[in-house]
Amino acid sequence: MSAAPAYGEDKGGSAGPGEPEYGHDPASGGIFSSDYKRHDDLKEMLDTNKDSLKLEAMKRIVAMIARGKNASDLFPAVVKNVACKNIEVKKLVYVYLVRYAEEQQDLALLSISTFQRGLKDPNQLIRASALRVLSSIRVPIIVPIMMLAIKEAASDMSPYVRKTAAHAIPKLYSLDSDQKDQLIEVIEKLLADKTTLVAGSVVMAFEEVCPERIDLIHKNYRKLCNLLIDVEEWGQVVIISMLTRYARTQFLSPTQNESLLEENPEKAFYGSEEDEAKGPGSEEAATTALPARKPYVMDPDHRLLLRNTKPLLQSRSAAVVMAVAQLYFHLAPKAEVGVIAKALVRLLRSHSEVQYVVLQNVATMSIKRRGMFEPYLKSFYIRSTDPTQIKILKLEVLTNLANETNIPTVLREFQTYIRSMDKDFVAATIQAIGRCATNIGRVRDTCLNGLVQLLSNRDELVVAESVVVIKKLLQMQPAQHGEIIKHLAKLTDNIQVPMARASILWLIGEYCEHVPKIAPDVLRKMAKSFTAEEDIVKLQVINLAAKLYLTNSKQTKLLTQYVLSLAKYDQNYDIRDRARFTRQLIVPSEQGGALSRHAKKLFLAPKPAPVLESSFKDRDHFQLGSLSHLLNAKATGYQELPDWPEEAPDPSVRNVEVPEWTKCSNREKRKEKEKPFYSDSEGESGPTESADSDPGSESASDSKSSDQSGSEESSSESESEDQEEEKGESSESEQSEEEGGKSKMKKRKKVAEGQGSSSDEGSGPSSSSSESERTSETEGEQMEPASWRKKTPPSGKSAPVAKEISLLDLEDFTPPSVQPVSPSTIVSTSLATDLEGLTLTDSPLVPSLLSPVSGVGRQELLHRVAGEGLAVDYTFSRQPFSGDPHMVSVHIHFSNSSDTPIKGLHVGTPKLPAGISIQEFPEIESLAPGESVTAVMGINFCDSTQAANFQLCTQTRQFYVSIQPPVGELMAPVFMSENDFKKEQGKLTGMSEVTEKLTLPDTCRSDHIVVQKVTTIANLGRVPCGASDEYRFAGRTLTSGSLVLLTLDARPTGAAQLTINSEKMVIGTMLVKDVVQALTQ
């Protein structure tokens, strides 16, 4: 509104008393008139209580920043307003803060707490913008806070916040590259995100932080391919270019069998591309190629990529079209590359900058794949209104496209261009004609004649350029063209352009036998004007003199000597040098006659004709569409496009893992179940829903008797369906509504069938409540199949079939409680999750769990079915590990339920995140059927909740397993007095303190229960405490030994406040969540 006066103020410097708008304001009026110090008025305005004044001040400050004026001295005054209620003021303060925080780091820290508060705001926009600003403040000291904030936001329920988290990753990385490992973890997690909103941003982060970790993509490859069309344009560009690189490392070259043809591009394109363009050579090419062709089968994933990117050629964004074009150029079989030509030609209608880039790429492509653009030849015709740089690029393309058949039209076009007023363009045209003449023998004479005619052009530049080109052409067949050389010789009188003069002299010298009479005369003239010539011409004069001396020494001896003596005293050392060198060679002296005898051979050796090549040749070793390609030089951060592998890497890595035992189950049957499964989870509000969902949640939660394999299968199922589902996602949304009803009916029938329905039930909890969906979504995604397995309670030995039925019977008794952990990975289309994000915007933040809640009870490591009879559970024993005090001791219980003994149980090559180490248990020689044995192993989790993945090997098999510790297990109790506790707590305030308010349910108001719950969740020791409603616990983390202090202040009313003080903020926050979870349930 009043940006204009703000501007006026700037222009007039700070002496702006004539601000009518504030004249009426008594507070500022006085200051304005006596304004000597800079920006005092602004400071005053920022200090008032009026939002309107603050806003005005901020607007003026932002205007200053925009103009590049320094406003850093206002920092203290501005930063105070960071918590201002007015959202516009707040935003402008953010703008200011991001701009100047780097310069005033100490003061910037004052604002941090506001953002930390903002991170917990129920409004997702505020959460996101708090994270945005927090991560944009380039102050190294807050790196840990940023890290924590990013990790939290990465599991936020709002996809928008998760997107912001992905954006924050490269920011933090550029601030502190030591965080790479942790950031990669976050990236890995976000890569698994299924919303289109996040996909583009996280791939961007991936490209900036860890482009070399191609292994992270495997599991997400198919998902990315399928989501691609729904991602916003900018994300599409980044994803496509990343996938191009990925495909180059993972698939075989589709053109490998055509490599024979590749060597001969002239023929290759005829043979493989344009049927109508078939020339006489094509038949041969095809026949020679055919016998060599081995069957090549394209990897279905490779095909998937090509298929899913193709529609994007129709994008309105030039960047996307270009990205797809380069993908096709680098990855598609020759026969398919053609499709991109049309789209690229379309881009030529766009802004001239776009044209410029596109033409550069077309120029490169047209060298390799000429046939592709031939039908569009006319689209590259040049208009007089095109900017010169565009004209020259179009010319390049036209030249590349010229061939035997179209050369007459192309040359006719060129003829028009030569008369253009734009002389740079004319020069380029002459070069282009020269190239056409060298490439296409048939028109060489025509071109040469045309160029010779140009020699009489009035414009010197044109003539000069023609001379240079003619010189090159003549070298190819000098004998026939004595006349032209004579003609050129005459030109030396008029033409002044050094390069042209030099070219003529060289020609005369080289072919002096063809013009024996004229040559000495030219030398005479040149000798006369020698001193006035340019260096390049002088060198050629010496050259000419030498050659003439060797062929016709009678006439030219004196002239040569004259030229050489002139050159001897030239200012330029190159010329003096050349003169000395030449004299030694041609004039036989007393001593060194050996070389001069061969002087003629040296000077008049036959020289190969120059090849006129496109400057775009071989540029395609850069990834097309990249900056490096455009500049023809490697730009910083450019990722080389790898060569195709010789042998295809294992394609199975892209399979989203399906546990082994489901392979035997009938695939057909599962497919059939798909539809109901999905439409169910989408049509959440359906009336039959609750009935369906209960058994599901029950099976997941407390019923020990519920069938293990049932819930497991469902989750594996959902994973495999996942992929299939995504393919059809676009149509899904439309259908889902009407189908919802139908499918529910179907589903009921299935439930009644009993056994076969297990997967449906498993899906129950996922659809029953969006809350559980949230948590399980983020969780399920980050975990390997082995790790979710352990979350399900250990199974009894009962037969699955029988329990299946009891499960149904139980449905009325199960509490409808929301389980934090759902056994199934949630399947949702991008649509579904997006919509959920939408509907949930107003609901309060659900504390999302980073780790499964677990007490000290047994957890499953390997199910007996998966382990082929070997069942493995583990418990955190909470005893100090004997070998290393930093290790968490884990008791592993093996039991053999097969009927053969299992031999040689040991831990195989662990694949561990940085810092984590394992102390293996001693090998168990043999485990007889029915026997159980317990081993102890130690794991140093390095104070993080990262899962330790390792292999469990028997003599015959290997199982991938992983142990993820609940955060409470990462510490050991310490015993301290109340005073010590308070003292330590005093040291750990501020950023190290995490506080959460909660309400204790009636069931856990007694001391005993509270203490029990806390100690179950965390391995802490109770600290004696005077007050009755306060509980204190203390512990140290195992690896670093940092103190973890937990205080619970419980009021009799049930309201309570939980405080955790720990240097390890990550642990603190996670622990708070776990404890709150445990206490409130």
Added chain:
Amino acid sequence: MIHSLFLINSSGDIFLEKHWKSVVSRSVCDYFFEAQERATEAENVPPVIPTPHHYLLSVYRHKIFFVAVIQTEVPPLFVIEFLHRVVDTFQDYFGVCSEPVIKDNVVVVYEVLEEMLDNGFPLATESNILKELIKPPTILRTVVNTITGSTNVGDQLPTGQLSVVPWRRTGVKYTNNEAYFDVIEEIDAIIDKSGSTITAEIQGVIDACVKLTGMPDLTLSFMNPRLLDDVSFHPCVRFKRWESERILSFIPPDGNFRLLSYHVSAQNLVAIPVYVKHSISFRDSSSLGRFEITVGPKQTMGKTIEGVIVTSQMPKGVLNMSLTPSQGTHTFDPVTKMLSWDVGKINPQKLPSLKGTMSLQAGASKPDENPTINLQFKIQQLAISGLKVNRLDMYGEKYKPFKGIKYMTKAGKFQVRT
């Protein structure tokens, strides 16, 4: 990705700078100025300029250079496309995109830029979303804000941002529900001396102005969709539907947008609706040249050709021209040597012509080339390719919208060589 943005006016002043990462000194623009000097003309400044530590990518629009500074490899089109999107957004917000307007609205510009990029990576570029985040300045809103103290900045996440239709805002309400579609075709052609067509193609767009309540789902079908050789869609168009049925099915954004652009290729015969007869001659010895142009209609399908403007860049040797038009007005700028003749409507009974003499520089030799003639014209109610919209249907909402379709043919890059 994009590190910083500088806005530079034609006189070389940096009048706005914005940084998304650490600050890049504006002295980096010196490299740009160097290149600008070398290029002599604004449009010849290379869009990509490498400097020792940065790369400068620029676009030139509305007499303003938008220079983006980047540090690492990034697809150049990505940046260029984004810069154009920035310009489009400004145009959308302020009606025009010019230096004074940007300066007047510098705060809004800054807020918008802040939302468009996060750490140099595009965040929100759909104008429907941006407008919800930061409301465009209008006089009314300014007044209201001053009185009520409310702000231009939205405090809720635009719902579009999270939905599957990010281009449409929710809760749209109109009393009059209307949907207008303009089918605009441009003919790009090069006609040679003798009047024969060297190349001609048709570039068409369908621009829409949709003001419909709620979440309407529209389908637009053509009588002859096979005509469209190559199409590019607004992201709202469902591609699969087009592939299988050749029907445009979409949930439209609110307001003005480009639904589709298409291309009818040079392979098809393109009807050229006008012809130009010309006789331009310079004589070597004389200082006078003759100049005569006549414009006439052909293949217009019975429609009138309007808005005809003939422009031509005359050779440097031409000092002045004395011409008489049979209709319309003409101007000749002796500095830029640009001849412009505003013809208006072509009356087939009485063809417009421009006749006269050119005075040439004495002693200068005859120019090599005759000037090319650029032509602009408009034909209402005609799509020259013959494309016809069959019907427009709406689903998902109950009311009856008002529908309108308009056709127009224009000259694109229409050039006559002489």
